[in-house]
Amino acid sequence: MNGSPETPDTHGYAKGIARRAAIVAVATEFFGRVGYRGATMLQIAAACGISRAGLLHHFPTKESLLEAVLTDRDRANRVRLPADHDGPDDGLVALRKLVEVVQLNSTVPAIINLYSVLSAEAGDPAHPAHDHFVRRYVASRADIQGSLEHARRHGHLAEGVDPATTAIELIALMDGLQVQWLLAPDVVDMAGVLRRRIELALTVPLDRG
């Protein structure tokens, strides 16, 4: 736009973006509360204050709405090295952010529940979110492996720690902690367990980053 006055078209476009974001927010809340299978497009449309046809204009199927909810959530949760990762502690910072995301997630149990159920259901190749989760885990492993390799280059990784295997392990730990925490929130300290596991792989304190 380069500062040019807003045309009716760009105004409509911006409105469309805002409407889409509002629908995704409502759907996230809805899926978290009554489950993906339990929620209907009609209920979600009503909660957004629009007609079913209006909702279908933005998301023609419930699957496409699910995909948008997941992509939105992944974007918010994704932790990776900054593009210009030339600071010696950038790997540590990215690893510490993982702990912060887990800490933040412990304030939204319904979303955690949704995510746990969907990632488990998606193990079935016929599930509408299967490909999404396959791609998501490939990206997560690459992100965390990258952070660990960065830490290694700066002497922050303990001897014998393999970045690829440790990335798989940390992701599995985060996923499993969510399931267990939902069943025993007073016993399971998700962020604390993850933090100690990461520190076990380091030669320096995590908080140094």
Next chain:
Amino acid sequence: MNGSPETPDTHGYAKGIARRAAIVAVATEFFGRVGYRGATMLQIAAACGISRAGLLHHFPTKESLLEAVLTDRDRANRVRLPADHDGPDDGLVALRKLVEVVQLNSTVPAIINLYSVLSAEAGDPAHPAHDHFVRRYVASRADIQGSLEHARRHGHLAEGVDPATTAIELIALMDGLQVQWLLAPDVVDMAGVLRRRIELALTVPLDRG
């Protein structure tokens, strides 16, 4: 029975037990293939070669059948110290058995999928398997903590390893590995990752046990 001849009553009882076990086996396979929600009592009855009424005689509700499937599976998968755990390596043996159970589970993806989905769904207190999973995790944590404490008493646990927290971590790791393995079976070596994590907590090789 004390070797007394079989009466018609005990014969009927034994037949009932066998029939019940056959139903649970069929239901396990069914839930694993089409999901708990996707399976109907009518389909399960047909697959067992009995009427719906015959099935309801043994399991009045789908929830009660689910409970039996889960209890059966937990019994097969439960790993704990032998009752007379006075061998110095009994803790190590129990920890090694965890790895063996995970190895065995990697031959039954449909069951793993079922278990992952149900344990995640059960995070919702309104889910019919919620109480089952709450109890199951309490028992699992106690079992593994017991094995780790046994290892500690015999000098097999590394310094600074807390048995209670490590039990939570190992269970979370096993659960999360299942989800990730279903999505990337060629990348995720469930048993290998678990084995290395356990060995990190020990002062002796796991295979010594």
